[in-house]
Amino acid sequence: MKKFLFVALLAMIVVAGSADAAYVGVLTKNLKQGMTDAEVTLLQQGLAQDAIVYPAGLVTGYFGPLTKAAVIKFQEKFASEVLAPVGLTSGSGYVGPMTRAKFNALYGVVSPTPTPTPTATPTPTPGTGVEGSVTVTMYGVPSDGTQVKAGTADVAISAFDSKAVSSNMALQRIYVNFGLRPWLYFSDISLWDGAQLIARKTLSSSVVEELTAGSDYRVSFDALNIVVNKDTTKTLTVKVSAFGSPVNGTWPSSGETVTIKANAVRAVDGLGINQYGPAGNLSARTFDAMVATNASIEALSNSNTPAERIVQISSTTVTSSVDALVLDLKSKDSNATLKTLIVSLATDATNVDDLITAVKLYQGGTLLTSTALGSGVGNTEDVTLSLSSPYVALTKDARTTFTVKFDFKAVVTANQGKYLTATLTGNTTNVVAEDTVTYATPAVSGTVAGKKQFAYPEYPTVLLASIPSPVMDANTSTLATVSFTVNVTAVGADVYVAKATNMVATSSAGVAVSQSVASAPDTADSTDNYIVRSGVTRAFTVSVVMNNKGGASAGFKKAWLKTFKWAKSDITTYTTFTDMLGFGTDAAIGTSFYSNEIYMLN
Structure with missing residues (x-):
């Protein structure tokens, strides 16, 4: 008789223990047939705990037909929590937010396992899950005064940080309060995690709760499952899309408000306990809903x-x-x-x-x-x-x-x-x-x-090697010399550069300059021209004497090149670059060929 009672008691303990679902992990993404994913493994591990739902019990990480059939049974078993809220009467096999929420409630939190003691009341032994909390604070961007112009979409008007303390937290509901009737001005409100859209709600008077007529209206984002890992922070942004024109025909005054109020965020911790934040109202963000300014x-x-x-x-x-x-x-x-x-x-x-x-x-x-x-x-x-x-x-x-x-x-x-x-x-x-x-x-x-x-089709490129600096004459402050090194490259064919006044200089000194041009000799040079072979660069030195004796005034003076003469054959009829390609004129300094300044007396 005693042996029979002991066996019966043991059977009761085993049966009672099997009624508690074992922790497998939290689903954070939507899943569907054809996927291979670590979270499919978690899904299969959870479903396998119910032999009626998932008799095959295979854990492969691949979402195949057997897993889909098990998901359908799971959805229909908990139809009032999974299907009814979204208007469905039969399972789909797609693991969306409602299915994930129920799964996580069963298998995403750790339930304490009773341990028999000599006393009549068993003492719970904590599992791996711990109690946590959520800290909610304002994020700095966007700041006050955001302009929400007519016809603009997804304009950020507020953002807040949610920090998980001591445990992973799943944010499941968020309230957003407006100081105006938002459905008069905005077509929708949305919640974002960075660039990822979390939820979007079409606005109407039927989905906005009036708390205080004319000044406090609440929008609720429900059935969320935003996982914030322990000791990390997630920034969520509230955005709105404005109508082209307001429903009531008039845009509101500036400085309207949006607020995350006390306990607006509900989250579930590792023990499955609801936690709330913030402890008090966060600072309201102001925004201006307004007529669009034309581009x-x-x-x-x-x-x-x-x-x-x-x-x-x-x-x-x-x-x-x-x-x-x-x-x-x-x-x-x-x-x-x-x-x-x-x-x-x-x-x-x-x-x-x-x-x-x-x-x-x-x-x-x-x-x-x-x-x-x-x-x-x-x-x-x-x-x-x-x-x-x-x-x-x-x-x-x-x-x-x-x-x-x-x-x-x-x-x-x-x-x-x-x-x-x-x-x-x-x-x-x-x-x-x-x-x-x-x-x-x-x-x-x-x-x-x-x-x-x-x-x-063919031409010379003319480049100044470096900007030269004039040197004052050792005997007088009215004379200075400067030397320009000019590199000439023939492009497309040989180029001929005039020996006589091929590069003409001038200066801001009061008296006309004197100059000479030299280049290393080439046996192909003719009486009238230097030759620059196609594809070859040849250096020319233009030596200039600047004379300011008798000039109108003392002061800083410089020299520059105003003319370059060349031809495509050994002739004396030349193409002249002046007031172009960096060369100047008698009165104007060009953009490329000029010296530094030097102070000269007169």
Whole structure:
């Protein structure tokens, strides 16, 4: 008899112990058939504890048909908690937020296991789960005064930190309180973890709880499962999307509020106990819901615009996609879309189309559009570059870069050395765009002018080795000497540089300069010219004497080169660079070939 009672008691203990689900872990993501994942393993381990739900009991980490069938049975077993809240009557086999919440309630927390003692009341032995808490504090961004303009989507108006203390915490419900009726101005409210959308709720009077008429309205995010690991912090951001116009026809006054109030966050700790935070109301964030400000566009220079230069153009075929102008468009106050650009071309040739066949518009490496030129268009031409849908987005307060390129014709002798420029004058005719919210035409300002691009099939490049410093004469402070070292490289063919006054200098001293030019001898040099072989660089030294005796005033003086003469054969009819490509004039210092200053008396 005693043996029978002992066996019966033992059976009761075993049966009682099997009724408590064992901890397997917390599901943090949605799961579905076909996935292989560590959390599928956890799912299978939990389901396998119920032989009716998952008779196969296989734990493989692969979500196959058997696992799906088990999930369906699990969902239907707990239909009132899993299916009914989302309007379903039969299981789907998809592990979403409601299924995860029930699973985690059963298998994601550790239940104490009773240990028999001599007393009538067993003493619980703690499992691996511990009690925790959640600390909720304001995050600094966004700050007060965020503008939520009509028609804008997902504008951040508040953010807060949730820190898990002593235990992993699962955030399951969050309240957000407004100081106005949010459904009058916003189509939806959303909750974000960084760039990840956690939940979105369409706003209406039926989903917002009125706590105090006209001043306190609460939106509840329920059925969440946002896991915050022990001793870590997760930042959640509240965003809203504004209607194009308010439901009641009037935007509210500025300084409206959104608040995370006391106990707005409910979380579950490692023991399955609800914990709440913050202890008191957090500081309200203010925002301004307002009518949209139409976009305006500014045309801006870009440092990658080519400098004034010679472009090597073939004399036999088209030279394609030569950079002519790089510009930025910046949309202010709102996003915009660009539909058309009109650029103005100018040349010293008879016609623009004598030099080029087409104008192209690029964004980065992408060709947006191309326009072919007609014939006999004259020496100026406005070229329309029309874009196709989808048009180019101009993001608010960001610079979007475009490049204008030319397709050059095979250059004939008559047009060698002719230049071409491209300019964008900012106005609503030349920059056709549209505000993405209001569809209004943005105002446009700014002008971006490209530099001259000279067309040559063969030519010299002329570079100053370094900026020289004048040296004062040892006997008088009215005389100084300076030497320019100039490197000349022949491109495309041999180049001939005039020996007589091939580079002419001038200075700001009061009396005309004297100068000499020298270069290391080459046996191929002729009586009239130095020769620079194709692909070879030859150095020239230009020695200049600056004389300020009798000049108008004492002061800081400098010298510069104003002329460079060259030819493509050994002749004395030269091409002259002056007031171009860095060379100056009698009155103006160029951009490249000049000396440092020196103080001279007169």
